[in-house]
Amino acid sequence: MRFLRMLTNSLLAGALGAAYLTILVLQLNPAVPLLSATPWWWFVTLGLLYGVHFAVAFYVVLMAREFFAMGMLSPGWISVRLLAWLGAVMSAAAAALMWLNLRGFAPAIGEVAAWRMTAGAIATTVSAILLLAIAVAHYSFGRRGSRVGAWLFSIAVVGSMALPIAARGPGSPPRDEPSPWLDPRAAASPSADGPRVTLLLLDGASLEHIWPRAAEGRLPNFSRLLDGGAVIDLATIRPTQPNPVWAAVATGMYPAANGVRSAARYYALRDRRGIDLLPDHCLSHALVTLGFVRDQPLASDAWGATPLWGILSDEGLTSGIVRWPLTHPTEPSAGFMISDRLHQVATSIGEYDRAGFPKAVLRTVQSISMNPAYAGPDAVLASGFTPNGPESSALEHDLLYARVGRALRVERDPRLFALRYTGLDTVGHYYLRYAQPRASRSITEDDRRRLGQLVDRYYAFVDGEIGAALTGMTAGDLLFVVSGFGMQPVNPAKKLFARVLRDPDFSGTHERAPDGFLIAYGNVVQPGRSQRGSIVDVTPTLLYFFGLPVARDMDGFARTDLFTRELTAERPVTFIPSYR
Structure with a gap:
């Protein structure tokens, strides 16, 4: 019977761990009503995965103790002495997770929610200390049946859950926001006069990889930008995913203000209310991988603030936006737009019609995509890639969007042209370890040479695309090359867990939010390396260049230090309350 009593205590400790994780989910998603079914569904879902595994782990530890300890353990069905130790472990782990997630997700949840989460983390930390003190007292004095100890234990456990929930509050559903993309019929008449801005967006590009290769002459166009342009390291955000980063x-706002906090909405078992953020540092993506949680990708209705092209539309400036995340289905704006899901919906008639605005641009898309030379085997082999590999698919998509975008730019000549490339992110995920100066000993020299070159070849492809953008520049024009996040090697623990889940054998990751960068180039740019900024500085800086005021509710700043004194002397920074 004592083994069965060990099991009941292990199950209670596992349930406590699931409760702590549920509280963490609620803290990261302050809009979820506390008095609803959603918290309970998440408790059940987390209990089925984490709670069960916690219970099994604790039971294995207790059984191991039986084999190696001198004394026999004979706990009660609900043992204060045993649960105090297990509760101390779980509450300490919960407190650590709260602090780590608070550090990473503060910009995503907002200032008020971060303050409330801080109070909850403090309460959980204090409770962990109390539980540890109770466990030590019971171990030292052997007071197994003490009513005082039982009461103190109950108060500490209840407080470790009730206080963070009380600090978090009942939940505050977000306000209904009007559609941030404006109807061009209500906007000012488009103006074709003035300099042009080219904005090239790169997923997963790192200056650490670019600098040495540019110095060696292997990336001549990057070298031209670095020598004659302005360079800024950009702090990114967490979760470091394309949707929240590019939003x-x-x-110019952090996720708490713009409404885009992650790549998808996540739904617990049988729950109809989704959440935005899953906890970090606890392998929570396994919930989706194993089917415990359903994810639903976000669409263009997720915006809670006006994006750059909406602001320009309202001010009478045209824009051409190609493959920016969360642009499907496309919405009206002055200029043209190509959805980021164009390559995914090409075979769906209903969705394909919503992949471009105005619909007339889809004729250009069809004329290019029906041309077998746009990104066929010849283009793949010419770039040194193996057909049917992940890098080949990424290249085909990047080439499709690039050629469509350039053709539409010639046709419509927008004031702002933005084009996104995702291939560097793909090759970085798969092949970064082969391109590292100190590759793993398990990698053969042949693999290091052959696969490591794939990363360099893709950077060379992007370098060529930058060269094409430079060719079309005239006096007064501006080129921005922006990487929203960099790429780092995957740590061994994550690689091992990925193999257990049969995930792709990735060697690069950006989940720890490595810096991106901004390189500005043009005759109005002051060359040099400037102080580190943030990804939210890009839009305020572009608004300043266009001569438009910066909104005071934006989190970013206009980086006037990028421009020459001649330009900044005649163009002071102006402000308005908001563009909402």
Whole structure:
């Protein structure tokens, strides 16, 4: 019977761990009503995965103790002495997770929610200390049946859950916001006069990789930008996913203000209310991988603030936006737009019609995509890639969007042209470890040479695309090359867990939010390396260049230090309350 009693205590500790994780989910998603079914569904979902595994782990530890300890353990069905130790472990782990997630997700949840989460983390930390003190007292004095100890234990456990929930509050559903993309019929008449801006967006590009290769002459166009342009390291955000990162770039606001906090909405078992953020540092993506949680990708209705092209439309400036995340289905704006899901919806008639605005641009898309030379085997082999590999698919998509975008730019000549490339992110995920100066000993020299070159070849492809953008520049024009986030090697623990889940064998990651960068180039740019900024500085800086005021509710700043004194002397920074 004592083994069965060990099991009941292990199950209670596992349930406590699931409760702590549920509280963490609620803290990261302050809009979820506390008095609803959603918290309970998440408790059940987390209990089925984490709670069960916690219970099994604790039971294995207790059984191991039986084999190696001198004394026999015979706990009660609900043992204060045993649960105090297990509760101390779980509450300490919960407190650590709260602090780590608070550090990473503060910009995503907002200032008020971050303050409330801080109070909850403090309460959980204090409770962990109390539980540890109770466990030590019971171990030292052997007071197994003490009512005082039981009461103190109950108060500490209840407080470790009730206080963070009380600090978090009942939940505050977000306000209904009007559609941030404006109807061009209500906007000012488009103006074709003035300098042009080219904005090239790169997923997963790192200056650490670019600098040495540019110095060696292997990336001549990057070298030209670095020598004659302005360079800024950009702090990015967490979760470091394309949707929230590029939404922050487009709005000049952090996720708490622009409404885009992650790549998808996540739904617990049988729950109809989704959440935005899953906890970090606890392998929570396994919930989706194993089917415990359903994810639903976000669409263009997720914006809670006006993106850059909406602001320009309202001010009478045209824009051409190609493959910016969260642009499907496309919405009206002055200029043209190509959805980021064009390559995914090409075979769906209903969705394909919504992949471009105005619909007339889809004729250009069809004329290019029906041309077998746009990104066929010849283009793949010419770039040194193996057909049917992940890098080949990424190249085909990047080439499709690039050629469509350039053709539409010639046709419509927008004031702002933005084009996104995702291939560097793909090759970085798969092949970064082969391109590292100190590759793993398990990698053969042949693999290091053959696969490591794939990363360099893709950077060379992007370098060529930058060269094409430079060719079309005239006096007064501006080129921005922006990387929203960099790429780092995957740590061994994550690689091992990925193999257990049968995930792709990735060697690069950006989940720890490595810096991106901004390179500005043009005769109005002051060359040099400037102080580190943030991804939310991009849109305020572009608004300043266009002569438009910066909104005071934006989190970013206009980086006037990028421009020459001649330009900044005659163009002071102006402000308005908001573009919402």
